[in-house]
Every structure is written in C-alpha cells, then in structure tokens.
Amino acid sequence: MTERSRPRLNIGAVRSTFAPWLDPAAKPLVEFDQVVKRFDGxxxxxxxxxxxxxxxxxxxLGPSGCGKTTLMRLLAGFxxxxxxxxxxxxxxxxxxPPHQRPVNMMFQSYALFPHLSVEQNIAFGLKRQGVxxxxxxxxxTEMxxxxxxxxxxxxxxxxxxxxQRQRVALARAIAPRPKxxxxxxPLAALDKKLREETQFELMALQQQLGMTFLIVTHDQEEAMVTADRIAVMRAGQIVQIGRPADVYEAPNSRYVADFIGDVNIFEGVAQHADGASVRMASAEAPQGFDIVEDDILKVGSTAWLAVRPEKIQVHLDAPPPGPNxxxxxxxxxxxxxxxTTYLVELESGRTVRAARxxxxxxxxxxxxxxxxxWLTFARDAGVVLTR
Incomplete structure (x- = not known):
C-alpha cells in the first residue's frame, strides 16, 4: 500500500478519549511492583x-542516571x-530470558547489521523465530x-x-509483532527538524499498529509530543505521572516544574489563603503575588510560585500598580x-524569563x-508549590 493510498487515522480523536488508567476495571499490560535494582551497592x-x-x-522522562533506562532493561530482561x-x-x-519475552527493543544506536541489506535486516528477527x-x-514487504x-x-x-536507518531499525523491531x-x-541521532517530523510519524505508526510503546528519553519536548502519559523520574524514583499537559501546567514540585520546560520560580510567604486564592509576599515583587489556588496554605508558610515564560506579558509602559x-x-x-524570549533583570539582580x-x-x-x-501575569497563570 502506498503512502498516498494508506488511510490516515484521526490520532487526535483517538488520543483525546484514551484514558484506561482512569478505569478501575482496566487491566495493565505491564506492571512494575515495588521494583528495586542496585549496581555495586x-x-x-x-x-x-x-x-x-x-x-x-x-x-x-528524566536526566541521565535517574534510572529510566534501567527500568526499561528490567522489562526487556537485560x-x-x-x-x-x-x-x-x-x-x-x-x-x-529476553528472547522469550513478547517485547522488542529499539536501541539508540539502531544496531543495524552493516553487511546486510535493508530487507535482510528487517527479516533477521523473523528468521531467528523460525517464521x-x-x-x-x-x-x-509490509514493514x-x-x-x-x-x-x-x-x-x-x-x-x-x-x-532512513532509524526507520529500518523501527521496522526490524516491529516485524515480529511483539506485544x-x-x-x-530512538531519535537522539537525528537533526532537530527530522526529529520533530519523526515524533509525529511514531505516533501515527503506534496508533496504526495498535501496539503499546514505551519510550525512554531525556528530551522533554519528545516526551510531551509523543506520549499519552509521562513518568518523570529522579534518583531512581517516579516523582510525577500524568498527561503531558497536566505535568506541564500542574507540576507537583519545583523539580518537575524546572525539568519540564522553562519556568520562573519565586519564593514567597503566604499572607492570606482561603482555599480559592492566595496572597504571597515576596522579595521579588513589592506588592506581592495574588494567585488562584485550590490547595489551602497556612498563613506564614513558605511556598514557591512557578510561572511559565509564555504566561508573562512584557510592557514598555508602566501598568497600574498591583500584585503580579x-x-x-x-x-x-x-x-x-x-x-521571542526576553531575559529581564530585576532590581534585585534576579533574571526573569518572558516569552511572546x-x-x-x-x-x-x-x-x-x-x-x-514591566512584567505582569494573570492570577491563574502561576502554580503554587510547597516542595
């Protein structure tokens, strides 16, 4: 079937309603149950x-050494x-052993056999299975x-x-039809533009195959574009799991807020909190911060306000005095x-990032x-963090 004649799936329609993790009756394909792995202590x-x-x-998703690849290798049997x-x-x-598990792994290096042709590389695993x-x-031909x-x-x-080498490696990995x-x-070796194109191709391919994909990456943009859900890892632990938009817009800690995208984090003290809004005093803002917040903070407690650069407006003329x-x-x-990104130095010497x-x-x-x-942002633009 040619690219022109191949039917295109409405990925958005499928992914917008796909949420088995919210269904108590849904059964996971993979479960890690209190897994611990040590190397040399x-x-x-x-x-x-x-x-x-x-x-x-x-x-x-996480930085080098956070345990994400080890977790994948535990599933693969390595x-x-x-x-x-x-x-x-x-x-x-x-x-x-790995060869008896109904999973296949596509390595960062692709690991293609240089002496074999494209079709021979794709057929390699099938021959090993005795097909x-x-x-x-x-x-x-199908692959x-x-x-x-x-x-x-x-x-x-x-x-x-x-x-093209990346596609051959992908075809070889899915040819045995693993679960x-x-x-x-998988995209680390590609240039930026090709990497962005391939992210959407991976999404379309995954939907077309109806297969479960697990991707390990330190590239937050790659995870945000491709994944239904993201697990952010730190020091061998998962610190937050959620849809990409949820992790980006509602991080549960300063670590996640800082790791996912650009962010400005301001330290402050709660002056007033009623369950619907919070007023925070901060050395960075003479008139404080006024934000919408569902969680109740105790008056006098220290908290942090995370504001994404794109939520901040830049003004050449001074806006009326007020919070934020x-x-x-x-x-x-x-x-x-x-x-366009602006780095604005405040009187305190702190640099704030705004984007337009x-x-x-x-x-x-x-x-x-x-x-x-002057920089301003709406009451609902920031997220209050307590850790």
Missing part, C-alpha cells in the same frame, strides 16, 4: 511501582530486579511500506541517511522566529535591549 531503581496499559504510548516483580499481561517475568520464508517475505522505504530494500545501512515496543532514546507586577531592564533577547509568540508583524516599537520594562 548504588540504588538505580528505588521501589518503583508503575502500570502501563495496552495501546498506551508511555514515556519515562537486567534482573533485586526486589519486587515485573509483570507482563499478568505474568511474572522472573527467570524468563516460514513466504511469511517473512510478506512481512518484510517496508509501513516505514516508507519500499524502494530501498536492497541498500546497505551505510547507503542510507540517519532518518510491546521499547524505544531507548515586576519591573526591570531587558538584559538579553532570543529571537526564535515563532517566539510572534503571531503578527510588529506595529508598535519592539522591545529592545536595555529597555525599562
């Missing part, structure tokens, strides 16, 4: 419990847990069409671009085409280096 995974559901695109259990479709995987020749040929490499079947890996595909930093108002000078400007979408060509004088500016 150092704990890499510290009592992780996690459920991943059939057809879910799940992301493990590592053995020191404590706890790893279950797949309700079956405890303890003692089951009949006729079925192998049919499956390889080549799926990843749009029909005309490159006889080429060797060194004759392909980075993006689950594990992707270890900061004054400073533009220290630097980053023009990104679709966005370039939705229209400027009519008024643009904000420039060294300008005196």
């Amino acid at each position: 150092e704990t890499a995974v510290a009592g992780v419990s996690l459920a991943i559901y059939p057809r879910e695109f799940f992301a493990l 590592e053995t847990p020191d404590e706890g259990r790893v279950l797949l479709a309700g079956e405890d995987l303890a003692g089951k 009949a020749k006729a079925e192998i040929a049919e499956r390889v 080549l069409a799926l990843v749009r490499l029909e005309g490159l079947a006889r080429r060797k890996p060194h004759q392909l671009s980075g993006g 689950m595909l594990l992707l270890d930093e 108002r900061l004054a400073g000078k533009v220290a630097d400007i980053g023009y990104l085409g679709d966005w 979408a370039n939705a229209a060509r400027f009519v008024e004088r643009p904000v420039d280096w060294g300008d005196q500016v």
Whole structure:
C-alpha cells in the first residue's frame, strides 16, 4: 500500500478519549511492583511501582542516571530486579530470558547489521523465530511500506541517511509483532527538524499498529509530543505521572516544574489563603503575588510560585500598580522566529524569563535591549508549590 493510498487515522480523536488508567476495571499490560535494582551497592531503581496499559504510548522522562533506562532493561530482561516483580499481561517475568519475552527493543544506536541489506535486516528477527520464508517475505514487504522505504530494500545501512536507518531499525523491531515496543532514546541521532517530523510519524505508526510503546528519553519536548502519559523520574524514583499537559501546567514540585520546560520560580510567604486564592509576599515583587489556588496554605508558610515564560506579558509602559507586577531592564533577547524570549533583570539582580509568540508583524516599537520594562501575569497563570 502506498503512502498516498494508506488511510490516515484521526490520532487526535483517538488520543483525546484514551484514558484506561482512569478505569478501575482496566487491566495493565505491564506492571512494575515495588521494583528495586542496585549496581555495586548504588540504588538505580528505588521501589518503583508503575502500570502501563495496552495501546498506551508511555514515556519515562528524566536526566541521565535517574534510572529510566534501567527500568526499561528490567522489562526487556537485560537486567534482573533485586526486589519486587515485573509483570507482563499478568505474568511474572522472573527467570524468563529476553528472547522469550513478547517485547522488542529499539536501541539508540539502531544496531543495524552493516553487511546486510535493508530487507535482510528487517527479516533477521523473523528468521531467528523460525517464521516460514513466504511469511517473512510478506512481512518484510509490509514493514517496508509501513516505514516508507519500499524502494530501498536492497541498500546497505551505510547507503542510507540517519532518518532512513532509524526507520529500518523501527521496522526490524516491529516485524515480529511483539506485544510491546521499547524505544531507548530512538531519535537522539537525528537533526532537530527530522526529529520533530519523526515524533509525529511514531505516533501515527503506534496508533496504526495498535501496539503499546514505551519510550525512554531525556528530551522533554519528545516526551510531551509523543506520549499519552509521562513518568518523570529522579534518583531512581517516579516523582510525577500524568498527561503531558497536566505535568506541564500542574507540576507537583519545583523539580518537575524546572525539568519540564522553562519556568520562573519565586519564593514567597503566604499572607492570606482561603482555599480559592492566595496572597504571597515576596522579595521579588513589592506588592506581592495574588494567585488562584485550590490547595489551602497556612498563613506564614513558605511556598514557591512557578510561572511559565509564555504566561508573562512584557510592557514598555508602566501598568497600574498591583500584585503580579515586576519591573526591570531587558538584559538579553532570543529571537526564535515563532517566539521571542526576553531575559529581564530585576532590581534585585534576579533574571526573569518572558516569552511572546510572534503571531503578527510588529506595529508598535519592539522591545529592545536595555529597555525599562514591566512584567505582569494573570492570577491563574502561576502554580503554587510547597516542595
């Protein structure tokens, strides 16, 4: 089937209603049950419990050394847990070698065989499984069409671009039709534009196959674009799980707020809190911060306000006095085409980041280096954090 004739799925319609984790009757495909893994006395995974559901695109996100790859390798069978259990479709995987597990792993390096052609690389796993020749040929043809490499079947890996090699590795991983595909930093070797294109291709492919994908990445944008849910990891533990928008807009800690995207975090003390709004005193804002907040803070308690740069407005003329108002000078400007980022230095010496979408060509004088500016944001723009 050609790319032009292949039916396109309405991914948005599927993903917007997909939430098996909210259904108490739904059964996970994968369960990590209080899993612990140590290396030379150092704990890499510290009592992780996690459920991943059939057809879910799940992301493990975190910095190097946080335990995300170790968690994936425990599922693949390349590592053995020191404590706890790893279950797949309700079956405890303890003692089951990697080749007997219905999962396949796509490595960051792609690990293609240089002496084999594209079609031979794709067929390799099928031959190891003892699949009949006729079925192998049919499956390889299907995979080549799926990843749009029909005309490159006889080429060797060194004759392909980075993006094409990535597709061959993907086709080889899914050809045996595993229950689950594990992707270890699969797009790290691609340039930015190709990486962005491939993220959407991965999403479409996952929906078309109806397969469960688990991706490990340190790239927050990659996780935000591709995943149904994200687990943010730190020091071998999961610190927050949620949909990308929930993790970004409602982080549960300063660590998550700072790790996911750009953010400004202001320390303050609660002066008034009634369950619907909070007034905070802060050294950064002479008239304090006034924010909408559901959680009740005790008066006098220390908290932090996280405000994303795109929630902050930049003014050349002073707005009326009031809360959520900061004054400073533009220290630097980053023009990104679709966005402009402003680094504004406050009188305290603190630098605040604000961002503005370039939705229209400027009519008024643009904000420039060294300008005196005022920053404001709405009451519902920030998130109060207590840890």
